[in-house]
Every structure is written in C-alpha cells, then in structure tokens.
Amino acid sequence: MSTPPVRELKRSARLQISRGMKTVLGATILLYIASALLAPTSVSKIAQLGMLPFAACLAIIGLGQTLVVQQGGIDLSVAGAVSLTVVIVTWGPDRNDDRLIPAVAAAFVAAIITGLINGFLITKTKLNSIVATLGVNALLYGVMMALSGGSPRRTTDRLSNFTNDKILGLPHSVYFGIIATIIVTILLKRTVFGRRFEAVGANPRAAYATGLKVVRYQIGAYVCAQLLYCTAGVILGGVISQPTAYQGDDYVLPSVAIVVLGGTSLLGGRGFPAASALGALFLKQLDMFVLSLGVPYGVRTIVISLALMLGIALYAVNWKSVNFSFKKEDRQLQPI
Numbered sequence: 001m002s003t004p005p006v007r008e009l010k011r012s013a014r015l016q017i018s019r020g021m022k023t024v025l026g027a028t029i030l031l032y033i034a035s036a037l038l039a040p041t042s043v044s045k046i047a048q049l050g051m052l053p054f055a056a057c058l059a060i061i062g063l064g065q066t067l068v069v070q071q072g073g074i075d076l077s078v079a080g081a082v083s084l085t086v087v088i089v090t091w092g093p094d095r096n097d098d099r100l101i102p103a104v105a106a107a108f109v110a111a112i113i114t115g116l117i118n119g120f121l122i123t124k125t126k127l128n129s130i131v132a133t134l135g136v137n138a139l140l141y142g143v144m145m146a147l148s149g150g151s152p153r154r155t156t157d158r159l160s161n162f163t164n165d166k167i168l169g170l171p172h173s174v175y176f177g178i179i180a181t182i183i184v185t186i187l188l189k190r191t192v193f194g195r196r197f198e199a200v201g202a203n204p205r206a207a208y209a210t211g212l213k214v215v216r217y218q219i220g221a222y223v224c225a226q227l228l229y230c231t232a233g234v235i236l237g238g239v240i241s242q243p244t245a246y247q248g249d250d251y252v253l254p255s256v257a258i259v260v261l262g263g264t265s266l267l268g269g270r271g272f273p274a275a276s277a278l279g280a281l282f283l284k285q286l287d288m289f290v291l292s293l294g295v296p297y298g299v300r301t302i303v304i305s306l307a308l309m310l311g312i313a314l315y316a317v318n319w320k321s322v323n324f325s326f327k328k329e330d331r332q333l334q335p336i
Helices: 006-014 019-038 045-070 078-091 097-123 129-148 157-164 172-189 192-202 204-209 214-239 247-261 273-292 297-316
Strands: 324-326 333-335
Touching (some): 019 247, 019 273, 045 273, 078 097, 078 214, 097 129, 097 157, 157 172, 172 192, 172 273, 273 297
C-alpha cells in the first residue's frame, strides 16, 4: 500500500482542528441553543449587536493573554492597561476630534513602555510574572488616577462613529476582533517566528541551546500583549459613550478563562489564539444568558469562575491515565 504524498500530509495537518477549538465551538453552539430555548431575548438582534463589540474587545485582550501564557506567564496588568488606554483616548482629546490621533498614539507608546517594563522585570530580575504584572498594574492605576482623578469623560464623536458604524450589519469593532484574531493566528501558526515563539515557551533552555534569543521572544510577548490590550482599550473608549476610569477591571479573570478554555496550557508552549477568541464569544454570550435569566452579578462572576475551573480540569488533567477501582479491604477509591 503506497504512502500518501508529503504535500497531502501537510495539507491534512493544516486542516486539523485543535481540541480546544472543538470544545469551545461545541460549547458555544449548545449555549446558543439553550439561550434560544430558555432566554430568547439574549439572542435577539438588539442583544447580539450590543454584546458582540464587548466580545470582540475581550477576544483581542484574550489574544494578548494567550501570548503571555504561551511563555509560561500570566499578565495581571490587563486591568490597568485597558483602563489607562480608555482614560488617555477620552481625557486627552476632551471631546475634540482633532486631538484624537495624538491621544491614540500616546496610548500605544504607553503600551510599549508597559510591555518593556513587564518583560524586563520577568526576564532580567527573575520576578514571578504574577508578582511583576500585579505591581505594574498598580503603577498603571496610579498614572491613570493622576491623569483623570478617577472621573469619567465622554468619548469623541469621531472615535464613537469609527467603532460603532456598521458594515454588513456588524459594527467596526467586531471586524477589529476578527482581523486581530486572523493576524495573530497566522503569525503563530504559519510563520517561522511563530514556531520559534512556541518552542521558547515550551522549553526555554532547549530553545537557548539551539541559538534562539529567548529573552527577546519573552519580552516581545509582553510588548505584543500590551499592544493588543491597548487596541481593545481604544475600541472600548469608542463603544461606550462615557466609559469609567476602571473600565479594564472586568477583563482580568475572563481573559485568563478564555485562554484556558481555548486549550492553551498554563505551563507554556503551544497556543490556540482562534480558540481563545471564540472563548470570548462563549463567555459574553454566557453572561448575556444568565443576565436574561435575572441572575445577580455575583452569581455571574461565579459562573465565569466555574468555567475557568472546568477548562483547567479539561486540559490539565489526563483523564485517560486516571482509573479508579473500589477495594473491599479498605473501602477507599484508589487510582491505579
């Protein structure tokens, strides 16, 4: 029996769908079916158009978190980064459209500096990523408070129109989420850079032994993550007419949850950005579903936490290797 050509093997490998994508896709389909049956208002056109821009923002933030997790870290500076961006693009212009572009540019410069600080603290001073990014998050909040005093300010008409105008019935913000997902997926899955990036995350020592610039890839992950957080913050500054100074607080736990639900290991290595982005749609629709049922906000937070725990259980535990037998001698369950 002849073996298939190499080209056919490569083509079939490209068509493979990750386990995380299959899981999130199935869960999302089931969620929409349950929403249509139990809470029809959550799948109405108005509800979906109101939810999708925020799902797109969460997807973009989740892409950044995916890059960091692939390097074995967790970025807790999400809240401060998004909040500071929202403040810069709303307070800087002060409803003056002519000042919008310089404000957006300043926000991206701040994002690059923040990413470099995170990367330096983690790679050079060997601080734990949670400790380092948590400290940087406090620093970002300090800068944000110094700029705004914690008081909200309305967005500019130009930014609002840019993010909320529609193409084929969908807001521009949704297309930004789709484009960001495509770009990150192609870079990670179809380029030499992406293969090396995953190799560094999977085993930094082995990657260093092969001549890869490990520190550059690790710092680059935090810089790119901050650029994605900044992009989401700019979009949020336009989607919400009068955003709060703490707009990023609601994205820390969900950003980690969608990465885990998408199948990216918290230990680093391979990542699945498209699955993470789809996980954002799942979580936002889940939020709409429980909101339509009249569930309190605290319970909704618990639901997201349970989703995170479920994702960790699905991918962190090798269920095939766990087998239990009941012995009469000690009346206890023991793994064999």
